[in-house]
Amino acid sequence: MRYRPLGRTGIEVSVHCLGAMMFGAVGNPDHEDCVRIIHAALDRGVNFVDTADMYSAGESEEIVGKALRGRRDDVVLATKVHFQMGEGRNRRGNSRRWIVREVEDSLRRLGTDWIDLYQVHRPDHTTDIEETLSALSDLVHQGKIRAFGCSTFPAEEIVEAHHVAERRGLLRFRTEQPPYSLLARGVETSLLPVCQRYGMGVLTWSPLASGFLTGKYRKGRPVDMTAGRARLTPARFDPSIPGNAAKFDAVEQLAELADDIGCTLPELAVAFTVAHPAVTSVIIGPRTMEQLEGLLKGASLTLDDAALDRIDEIVPPGTNVYHPDGAWRPPVLDDTNARRRPLADRAAG
DSSP, X not given: OOEEEOTTSSOEEESEEEEOTTBSTTSBOOHHHXXXXXXXXXXXXXXXXXXXXXXXXXXHHHHHHHHTTTTGGGOEEEEEEOSOOSSSTTSSSSOHHHHHHHHHHHHHHHXXXXXXXXXXXXXXXXXXXXXXHHHHHHHHHTTSEEEEEEESOOHHHHHHHHHHHHHHTOOOOOEEEOBOBTTBOGGGTTHHHHHHHTTOEEEEBOTTGGGTTSSSOOTTSOOOTTSHHHHHOHHHHOTTSGGGHHHHHHHHHHHHHHHHHTOOHHHHHHHHHHTSXXXXXXXXXXXXHHHHXXXXXXXXXXXXXXXXXXXXXXXXXXXXXXXXXXXXXXXXXXXXXXXXXXXXXXXTO
């Protein structure tokens, strides 16, 4: 296992981070099996575990807490806050009120006195970024968290957050967690360079493009729309939808490249993300022990320039073959009033 510094925090983390989204009711409901998977990852040298309060409504954090009993000091533990938790209008978002309340629940579920990396899961335009940074800075000073970061923030909002932190004398985001894969390279345009400029660690998620790079979905082969990810999000895998044609075409070329260099398509996908100089660690989110073994099998795979050049030919740098599921969407795109002048103003020229 390889290790890299997490931005400028002084913390070293494994290049592969164990994501816990699939532990719990949403993925694997067997707690003991999930604990075994976590222990197997730790035994293979993984020292970085990422979860979130909203994964299976807190169940994922509880499982991770069970697994880390007696091993907590050896693990860099990350979790997140933002999404709705339970009933109530203020049990979500990036306000001080919610952050200082929810961190206590995460600490309790995780069975720990501190969180190494506490991340804001998505932007919140109803909350001033100064409010969010101030609350997080206080948690660092109180010793409840060691550092904080953001997840799926656009580059311009990261820049704004750093400027606010500097002006107000607050601590700043130390990491960003964006979607990044062979099929979704849009973050290469501005987000990753911004993270490099500010010395931020980068944890990338969805290296398998939400399942499309597992090798199960290939051009010309029937897709079982009643099982797995295809059942949950059929529009993503349905070959009859025109927008999916580009994905299937790219996967065929990438699978051919994987064969040529003697690895599997998932191994190629994971190795690609960690080849970028801005990336600290890639989050792998297995549901089963078999999936964990398959993803870690290529942990030492290094892609040479020839392989990376071929990837650039298949999916050009900075382009998205599809919009990553779960990626943040600016609210202005969904609010017609924010994009149109009142009719009377338009008529007046």
